[in-house]
Amino acid sequence: METFERLFLKGFLSMTWRVIVHGQTYETNQEELKQWVRGGRVLPTDQVFRPDVGWVIASQIPELQSCFPSRVMPPPPFGGMPGSGMAPSPYAASYTPPLPYAPLYGQAGGYLPQPIVLRTPASLGRRLLGSLVDTFISLFFTSLGWLTILIALEASASRSRSSTDGDMLMVGCFLLFLGGFVYLLLNSYLISRSGATIGKKFAGTVILRDDGRYLSFGRALLRELLKGVFGNACFLFNLWLLFDSENQQLYDKAVRANVYKAS
Structure with missing residues (x-):
């Protein structure tokens, strides 16, 4: 080794x-x-x-x-x-x-x-704005799953828990996962086609490789997956770009890309 x-x-x-x-x-x-x-x-x-x-x-x-x-x-x-x-x-x-x-x-x-x-790396304000918009949009894709889970939890709290409540809770978790996965694929597709998700378009930013080209679908999917992993593993990982010379996140470095101000 x-x-x-x-x-x-x-x-x-x-x-x-x-x-x-x-x-x-x-x-x-x-x-x-x-x-x-x-x-x-x-x-x-x-x-x-x-x-x-x-x-x-x-x-x-x-x-x-x-x-x-x-x-x-x-x-x-x-x-x-x-x-x-x-x-x-x-x-x-x-x-x-x-x-x-x-x-x-x-x-x-x-x-x-x-x-x-x-290109000029996107400012922290633009990156934050794009992430907030994308987060709100993700709630729409996962809303059915969250609603099903809340109904199952409310039903189990109002009476003794039954197998039906457990089944509904599992259905809610599945819908939550499905909605999030569909949104992940959508964002990866948008990044590979135009360099930006809906939120990033709204914030005026674009995701590009080191050579100035759009990411491939596979690389965009990997970036979105790593973004979720780093964000869920430890929120402090999101503060990496504050100390990086090019305002890159760890998942940006992994796919050799960055978020720039759209020209």
């Missing part, structure tokens, strides 16, 4: 890092980010989001400091590598590198991936 230290290191290296280059935001992991730094595509002054620290400039991250080139790397005079056959760039004469070396975008290792749209 792997030791705790190795498991922790493996999880840390696989976490999503972000970097802003020329106003565009890209997502990657630590090892690939080091390759971008070595290839000159990320400068020491570029903003990098490290999961356990937040936004800092790249030169302040110990893991990246040894990856920056130590010598001057001037930009190619004709906009391309020598012998590439590229026509002279009209901007070559006026180009001024911002640092002792310039990033070779598109050279020595390929292009950076397509930039993602940097």
Whole structure:
């Protein structure tokens, strides 16, 4: 079995890092980010989001400091590598590198991936509003079960308990479970189709994966199940996002997603 230290290191290296280059935001992991730094595509002054620290400039991250080139790397005079056959760039004469070396975008290792749209994590108020609306809607789906249970309890309190009361109580519990499960499937479907439940649409928030896409139905279902498990196991789990740098809940981290302000 792997030791705790190795498991922790493996999880840390696989976490999503972000970097802003020329106003565009890209997502990657630590090892690939080091390759971008070595290839000159990320400068020491570029903003990098490290999961356990937040936004800092790249030169302040110990893991990246040894990856920056130590010598001057001037930009190619004709906009391309020598012998590439590229026509002279009209901007070559006026180009001024911002640092002792310039990033070779598109050279020595390929292009950076397509930039993602940097979204703002939803505020606590919006998340709370969406959760409250969803809770009230869930009461509608489970209302028949609650009503049956209350009738069974009232009947058993007004007279000696009978087998009929026990059967009605079991029916009420089944209806309660069925209504909650149907609502769980509905929310998972809505999240996979539009990124938001009814409550989250009302609050103006959306659930997205780390790469900016909607969750699959399976991942959305897993998120809703974990949300119920964490919430029922201990209410204090819901306070996790108060101390998280990206306002993520534990179940959001498990499916690599988060709740953002809808654009």
